[in-house]
Amino acid sequence: MTSVLKILESLDCVDGLEVSKLERSLKITKKIDKDNLNVAIKALTKLGIVQTIIDDKLTINNDRDFLRGRVRCSSKGYCFVVREDQGEDIYIREGNLNNAWHGDSVIVLITKQGVRRRAPEGKIQCVLKRYNETLLAKVEPDKSTGELKAYPLDDRIPATIELEDEIETNKKYPDKDLIHEIKITKYPIAQFNAKGSIVRELSINSGVEGDIELLLSKNYISKSLVAPKVAPKKISSKGRSDLTAQPSLLFESWESTNSPSLPGLYAQPYEGGNRIWVHAPTISERINLGGKLDRYLRDKGEVICLGNNWLEFLNESLRSASQFKINKECEAISLMIDINADGNITDWKFTLSIIKPVKIITPKHLIAINNRKATSKSVPIALKGIKDNLEVLYTLLHSAKIINNMNNISIKLDEYIPKLERLSELSKTFPGRDFNGWSKTYDCCDPQSLIDIYIRLSNNILSKHLIGYRLPFIYKEHEEIDQSSINELTKSALALDKKITVNADGTITSSELIKSFESSTEKKILQKLVKHIIPGVNLKLYEINTPEDISYLNYDAAQTNIESPWCCPSLNYWNIFNQFILTLLLSEGKNKPTSRSKQTVELGKNDSWREVDWEIFPSKLKEIIASHSNLRLINNLNEIRKKSKSFRNNIISIAQGREAQKIIGKEVTAIITGVQSYGFFAEIDDLTAEGLVHVSTLGDDWYEYRSRQNLLVGRKSKKTYQLSQKINVRVLKVDILKNQIDLELVNDTETETINTINVESDNDD
Structure with a gap:
């Protein structure tokens, strides 16, 4: 389906485009599609978005103050447009x-500029691209006509969607356990409702796979995105460092056969500290930037964990070509990191390599290892198979603890x-x-927790390296927690644990x-409160417009404390994009000022940018990189991240709900995790499912909320409900x-009905 966005992307050129060339660009051949394109062009021209220039060529009208963005609506009907240029919401x-x-x-x-704290107001001129091609809906009769129509669950x-296949629908109606997936065939226009057809029926009681x-x-996560029939490029071994003599190790906690592949590690003592090698699978060298495989991966965006299985990100050919295999020579992008005894980085070097993992x-x-006594000389049976690799493993574990204590890029909490x-x-x-703005606390018994330490360190090093070369890259932005939220949390924490200390001024x-x-002693409750106030993590694009002077060479890039993901290309596209920039630097970067110069610069070494006073890339390659480094890419990737985060939270919540169904009618213990004026939240032990006891259901007294103490107090009985209090x-x-549970509060004297409550895990922050 051709969208307005595709039309405008095709017209985004200085010289403009004839209609015939636009049709070829959009691969439009049928007469009906050409007629529809002409209607769209007339509408866009009338709106002033598109204009006709010399020789009847079409181009985008940049003289109008139009802005691009994405619609954000609340369940209460308030709508804003989040601007693509990251300006103030409209x-x-x-x-x-x-x-x-x-x-x-x-x-x-x-249409109206913002004043003081009021946001600017605007009017939507046209829809560039629809977010929903399909959606979930309940099929119910219209109250006035009795005709069956679809009403989105979101x-x-x-909106109301008129059904084109109502006869088929009537055969199944009514069935309250059925949800319908609706494909939108016509979007709403003027006074006409949207139209759609039923793609499939989904039962809410079809087991794990149905969930x-x-x-x-x-x-809105598709399983049907078809990979292009393009074979990955073969990688030449010429110019690659031979690191096959290193007995590098792979680390796996995931057990599914289709789980994503991860980097390999190797370590050895070096000058009083340690030398660490991080070996990443290479995807960027196997595809063309802007090519079919690249576009496919960009649209897919990210791997999705289905709970105990995976919806893969890479297609089978890329997965097979890039995945590290034991005792097999594999192409990699390697990073050598030297750290001293205190865990400080003293040197690093990126290189294209060939490795041979052994275990x-x-x-x-x-x-x-964790259960083994430090003085024990015998090797446990579980470690016999890796006896020759224990020294490397112990070195990696020792360094990981030191690095973890120093790394303050992200907040670490228990999950x-x-x-x-x-x-x-x-x-x-x-x-x-970081799905919810924080990372999981280091677990010395989880191999992927160990490798996570080195991945984050490597991400930080790449950001410093690319900043030094003034090259674009995608990085993760951890937003600051609002100080007022910290102050409120501090009050709750002090009420729970008097041993927590604050500064003299109370901050x-x-x-x-x-x-x-x-x-x-209240760590779990306190960390749960923290998770509610931590902002999310967003992807950002780092770009520098090169000035005339080059005084930037003197600044210290080591002060940069951001992550630029690149080690895990099997997880998401932003890793692949950053790999593109890195591998282009290592393979295509100009390492000497002229072809006659004898002295060359190793572009992968730390501080090597200080020796370079020439253009690293030829102008054509710079244009290609610039054309693919834009805010639209970042906005699309952030949307994909939101979908995967939402799915992750939903898959946990629905699992909790299914477990709660098994204990309907049974009495269980719970702990109060939050108190508000309208009631208090309680988390069921073991399930971590959270619910609300509404204040109106506490019939034994009239309860008041005291914000300073963060508790509910009965006027007559003085009975209190506060954080960390256990209840039945x-x-x-x-x-x-709706991810909701109804509970009943059990007392010694009476049973009180509790209102509908949300099923949440600590991932729903």
Whole structure:
């Protein structure tokens, strides 16, 4: 389906384009499609978005103050456009939505400038690209006509969809356990509703696989994206460092046969410290930037964990070609890191290499090491197979502890995921990924937790290296926690644990506060409160417009404390994009000022950029890189990240809901995890499923909320409900679609009905 976005991308050239060439660019051959294109061009011209120039060529009209962005709506009907240029969000009144839906890419015109704290207002001129081609809906009769229509489950899309296959629908209706996946065939225009057809019926009681299908559809994640029939490029061994003599190790906690591949590691003592090698699988050398495989991976975006299985990111040919294999020579991108005894980096070097991994380290190996006495000379049975590699492994474990204590890039918290078979892969560390703004606390018995330390260190080093060469890259931005939120959290923490100390003026930084929780008896509750106030992580594009002077060479790039992911190309596209920039630097970068110069510079070495006072890339290659380094790419990748984060949270919540269904009618213990004026939240032990006891259901007294103490107090009885208080509840009902549970508070004297509550895990922050 051709979108307005594709039309404008084709017209984004200085000289313009004739209609015939535009048709070829969009691969439009049928008469009906050509007629539709002409209608679109007329509409875009009338809106002033497109204009005709010399020789009837079409081009984008840059004289109008149009802005691009994405629609964001709340369930209460408030809508904004989040600008592509990262400017201030634009408020859109209902009458100015122009039939745009939540998530759509749009062009907006500001109609009223923002004043003081009020956001600017605008009007949507046209929809560039629809976010939803399919959606989940309930099929119900129209109240006035009785005709069956589809109503989206997502309450941010308050639309009515007319069904084109109503006769088929009537055969199944009514069935409250059925949800329908609707394909939109016509989007709403003027006074006409959207039209759609039923793609499939999804039962809410179809087991684990049914739950997965339901959530994939709910989060608009497609399983049907077809990989292009393009073979990966073969990589030449010429110019690559031969590191096959290194007995490098692979680290695996995931057990599924289709789990993503991860980097290899090697370590050895060096000058009083250690020399670490990180070997990453190479994808960027196997595909062309902007080619078919690149576009396929860019659209797919990221690997998705289905709980105990995976929706793969790489196609089979790329996966097979790039995955490290034991005792096989494999192409890699390697990073050598020298660290001293204190864990400080003293040197590094990137290189294209060939490696030969010798062993896979699994949790059983690390558990055996953790249980082994320091003075023991005998080797446990679990370690017999890696006896010759223990020195390397111990060196890696020792360095990881030191590096972890020094690394303050991300907040580290404990993760609580129910120990269920359907969530077995989710419970393992996901290296380099911060789904909710924080990373999992280091676990010395989890191989992927170990490798996560080195991945984050390597990401940080790449950012410094590319900043030195003034090259673009994608990095992760950890937003600062709002100080007012920290102050409120501090109040709650002090009410729970008097041993927590603050500064003389009563203030404390987020890092100091979180560190103080480690020794608290209420650590789990306090960390849960922290997770609610941590902002998300966004991808950003680092770019520098080269000035005339080159004084930048004197600045210290070592001060940069950001992550530029590149080690795990089997996980997501931003790793691959950064690999493109790195491998182009190592393979295509100009390492001497002229062809006659005898002295060359190793472009992968630390501080090598200080020796370079010439253009690294030829102008044509710079143009190619620039054309693929843009905000639109970053915005699309951030949207993909939001989908995968939402799916991850949903898959945990639905698993909790299914477990809660098994204990309906049973009495279980719970702990209060949050108190508000309208009631208190309680988490069921073992399930980590959280629920709300509404204040109106506490019929024994009239309860008041005291914000300073963060508790509910009965006027007559003076009974209190506060954080970390244990209570008994009974599970009454579970609503899987809404991730909701009904509970009943169990007392010695009476039973109180509890209102509908949300099923959450600590990943729902």
